[in-house]
Amino acid sequence: MTDSTAFDWRSFLLKWSGEWADSLAEGKTLSERDETARGARWLGFPAASEERIAAMEERLGRRMPPSYREFLKVSDGWRHAGGFVYLLTGTEDARWHNNASGLADTFEAYLDETAEPEQRREADLWRRALQLDVESDVTRVLLDPEDVDEDGEWAVYTWSSWLAEPPARHADFTAFMRDVYREFHSLQAHRSDEEPEFVNDTTRTLDAQVEEARLEALRGDWEQAAKTLDEAKGYGRPRAAGLGDQLRRLLGQTHLVYFDGLVTDPRYTPDLLPPLVAEHAKHSYRDDSTLRFHLRGADDDLMAQAHATLGRVRDGSYRYTETGPFGEAVERARELARWGDSDSAWRTLMNALPLWEPLGPDHLAPLGWLADPVLGPLLTPERGRELLSTPRAGQTGEAPEPTADLDPGDLAWLAEPDRGNNRTSYRFVLVEGAEPEELPGRLADEAEGGEGGEADGDGYGTVLNQPMTFWELHDRSTRNRREFSSYDDRPLMSVGRAGTGWSFAFDGHPAPFDRRRFVSPAPAATAGAGTRAVVVWSGLRAPGGKPFFHLSVAQDGIEQYAFTYAEGEIQRSGDLPPALEPSQFFGDVEDRAVAERSLLEAVAGEFGASLPRHAIVNGRLHTFTTRSWTRPPRHGETYAVVRLS
Incomplete structure (x- = not known):
């Protein structure tokens, strides 16, 4: 909203006119009307009397909005309103548009039964609005008598065929004129080198x-x-x-x-x-x-x-x-x-x-x-x-409050729905006392890497791939594969640090879980290392109504304890710590999210490890392909292999 009574129309229009006159190159050929305007340093016309304004209002059947009335009292019309409206009407030529352009039909042709009320109002603009443009470059200037604010100001809409955009809204006539004054300046600022420099107050x-x-x-x-x-x-x-x-x-x-x-x-x-x-x-x-x-x-x-x-x-x-x-x-x-x-x-x-x-x-x-x-x-x-907000480059000022950390420092965030609800199953390995660079040597099958365990195009071996996003990882894990089997499960996993003393390998799009053929990588991750490894594979929110959760912990190459919840049953081995006793989490399996969160909180509390949410979800991490998480088929077991040529 613009306070039309406080706006100094005369000073504004005089300044504009003078700047326009000074912008013209010497010797430039002008129309008679523009030559007169340059000589007078005035783009306007004589002021309209109150009687003349009242006569216009009687002819049109409506009282004009305050800002347009105040403008008319200074100039009864205007030349060069921006770069594309050559003549703006005063009291004599103002008229209801009444769809003279046929644009109401054009806009209505794009509407269907799902069109919003605002879209229908936009199409009807061409029937109800007052047209202010008299001469223009296929540009319309419309005062909308149905878009009125508390001060009685009508919104102004402008539309140009060559922009291929909906009509642009200006809060009132003052706002419109200030906008096209800026447009005039913007066009002058990008003038050719042959024209005089556009400099003024x-x-x-x-x-x-x-x-x-x-x-x-x-x-x-x-x-x-x-x-x-x-x-x-x-x-x-x-x-x-x-x-x-x-x-x-x-x-x-x-x-x-x-x-x-x-x-x-x-x-x-x-x-x-x-x-x-x-x-x-x-x-x-x-x-x-x-x-x-x-x-x-x-x-x-x-x-x-x-x-x-x-x-x-x-x-x-x-x-x-x-x-x-x-x-x-x-x-x-x-x-x-x-x-x-x-x-x-x-x-x-x-x-x-x-x-x-x-x-x-x-x-x-x-x-x-x-x-x-x-x-x-x-x-x-x-x-x-x-x-x-931080002062820099030798400048001084008050330092801002640091933004809050993005990582919660736990594992429980994995139980929260992600954007698009894609993370319904995931698995990870936590290895204690190992740097992330060491994980391929502990979890990858070196035989797949050729001489020296070098990584091939799919990331096998003991060398990490360049960092990639979660979605790049998911795409690469399938795009470059040429062989798929029903038993071989070699995930491409992200790696990083999992809090103090721990490193992780994470897979956010694991293969289907088969507890009959599943082999925990935890023992291999700790073989001869004098350390521990924790494996978690969760599908408590997996679609299909078959929730599962696996936890296994190994030390020095030997599995210490494990449990698997699947098909409503718990299978366990070893001496489980009380905090990880599975029966306390699966009393009410209907509330899977609560069970999943509680389990993850218990694992984090037991081992003091965490996973970095921002890096896994939004960042880029190094990756490598692990050895298979499923065993080869035994005698008499069937499986399928698909090879792509």
Whole structure:
């Protein structure tokens, strides 16, 4: 809502008119009407009297909204309302549109019985609204008498055929005129080099505000900086978009973020190009025809650099590096993140952020790490706000409160439904006293790896694969396989640290559980190691009505105890600790979620281990393929093998 009584129409329109006149190149041929306007430095017309306004209202049968009436008292119409409306009506030419364009029929043709009331109102706009445009580039300006606020203001809708978008809404006539004034400025800011530079009091004021916003952003006051930059961007000020895009990207807003004017500057390319390319890779599906559009103004050398970076992003080999103390913190953070300790990795980056050095004056924050396959998943909107709120680059200010940790430090989160309810079954191995790099040597079948246990294309052997996401892991575990059997179960598992003293291997999409052929990997994981291993396989929420849960614990290559709950029965072996006694969890098997959570809490309490939720669900972790979790068929048992050529 705009307070029309407080708005100084005369000063606003005079300033606009003067800036328009000064923007015209000397010797430019104009129409007679525009030549008159340039000479008078006035885009308007004589003011409309109250009697003239009242006569218009009587003709139209409605009292006009306050802001439009106040405008008419200063100028009875307007030339060049933005870049695409050449003449805006005054009291004489204002008329009800009455579907003169036929657009009501066009919009209604897209409606069906499921159309929302708002969609029907949008289509009916062309029958009920007052048309204000007289001459335009296929652009309509409509005052809507049914979209009225508490002050009697009518909303203004604008629509251009060449935009292929629904009508844009402006709160009232004042808001509309201010919007098209910004549009005028934006178009002038992008004029050709042959035209005179567009400089005036408005542009100088906005540019000074952009500079202050830059300093505010570095001091941590990003919210105020973002508002200022968005306003200046609306006027087309050259630095505003590139600065504002840096803030938006760290807030997780990736749409239409191009770091305009900065990514093509060699000073900033090393840090801004990777996240731009990474976002392209996420949505391009190997179609790179739009990459040059996103890199507006890029020369051939920059495009070659972009494609090289794109290749590294796609194959997972891109690695973000920095210099100085902040660069050292980046390396420590990556080492923590690649084993699943997302919270410590983030805190390491934040503690070192005040030491970060920008590549130039318009560099507001480090962004290259967003393209790093291990560091990039650390970002959340909350963390982005923390980063932007932290003073940096030599600026001072109050440090923000740290964001809450993302990992709960337990196992019970596995019992919570995930987005899309995909995690209905999972399994994991916890190994005590072993580093994550050691797990392939303990759990993989070295015979599958060729000489020296080297990993092949499917990840067999004793070498870890490059980090991958949960969904990449799931895709790779099936896409590269050429042989499937009904007994062989070699999962591709993520690895990392499971709290103090423990490492884990995790499979979020396990094969069906067959307790007759299941072989726990716990003994093999501890053979000759002088340590313990814990295996959990849960399907308490598995579809099909056949819940199951398995726990086994081994030490020094020997299984100490185990139990399996399946088909309503409990099978057990060894001397189970009281905290893990299965009968206490399966008294009421109808409430599977409660049983699952209680079991996971008991396992975590018994062994002091946890699994990193954020890294498993949202991050990237190293993987390897284990030996089979099922035994080979015995004499007389049948099985099937499918081989793909």
